[in-house]
């Protein structure tokens with residue numbers, strides 16, 4: 001019958017979430033077959049006439065896809081907090097709504113951010129390599145072998161500053177985790193348009209019980225002042241290579257850089273050189289520009305002071321289940337014209 005609606009789901013969301021969709025008898029649920037995952041041709045072939053599409057970060061939602069879908073399309077639901085793979089003006093022009101998955105992954109990504117800060121500072125990659133290669137038995141010990149900078153404040157009279165490029169939900173959850181480490185100061189930068197707010201900073205300072213939390217006067221000031229820098233801003237053209245050679249040259253020699261946002265924010269070649277030449281101590285990255293085409297010869301993978309993870313920030317069972325459930329519910333709300341749990345306001349963005 002003509003009243004049935006098609007939804008296209010790019011990846012099997014598993015036995016806990018797929019039934020939410022399949023239980024709706026008004027829907028034809030078309031799922032990307034496992035063996036053809038990531039094949040755009042399949043998506044373009046099945047999207048015509050769809051009322052909703054549930055996509056992942058790697059599925060580009062552009063004019064081509066929207067044109068193929070046609071006027072039946074009401075909603076795109078992405079299983080991600082990031083949406084730089086989605087052409088927002090094109091969606092707005094067609095009155096297609098966008099659902100996404102903020103909040104549910106904040107804690108998981110903040111956890112990995114702290115993990116990478118510790119791993120990078122404490123030489124996890126080099127030292128685990130020693131064990132893995134069977135070299136531990138023959139390694140002579142000396143008081144300062146394997147030592148790296150301490151994230152925790154080493155004494156009550158010292159200070160520790162955490163810098164944040166981007167100060168949204170995930171950055172603030174990361175800072176909250178650092179409070180027990182004795183971090184005393186936080187510096188942050190947000191989008192260039194937003195004005196500094198002393199009142200907001202005073203409120204953050206109280207909220208985190210630090211000596212001070214304040215917006216840095218410039219990226220350079222943040223680079224110079226921070227013992228650890230967390231890159232936690234959205235991706236896209238506006239933030240491309242905010243961490244470049246200039247930034248890296250201004251970092252403390254003992255500082256650590258962590259990127260759990262998007263690979264595009266960091267110039268990977270500049271970072272590899274910076275690590276090689278000792279401009280900073282170490283780095284931990286969960287994301288790399290051009291991923292997943294990051295082989296073992298990649299300069300950051302080759303760098304002993306750079307921990308590289310394959311984009312696992314949100315990869316806990318609980319979080320991925322939360323993201324999949326939210327994405328499925330956003331899809332349903334979109335096709336049935338109901339309020340979404342997490343909808344991006346396209347008018348405010350385009």
Ligand code: 8YV
Nearest residue numbers: 056057079080081082105314
């Ligand atoms: C996901 C992410 O792994 O949510 C995001 O924006 O980058 C990660 O949480 C990925 O997007 C899954 O689609």
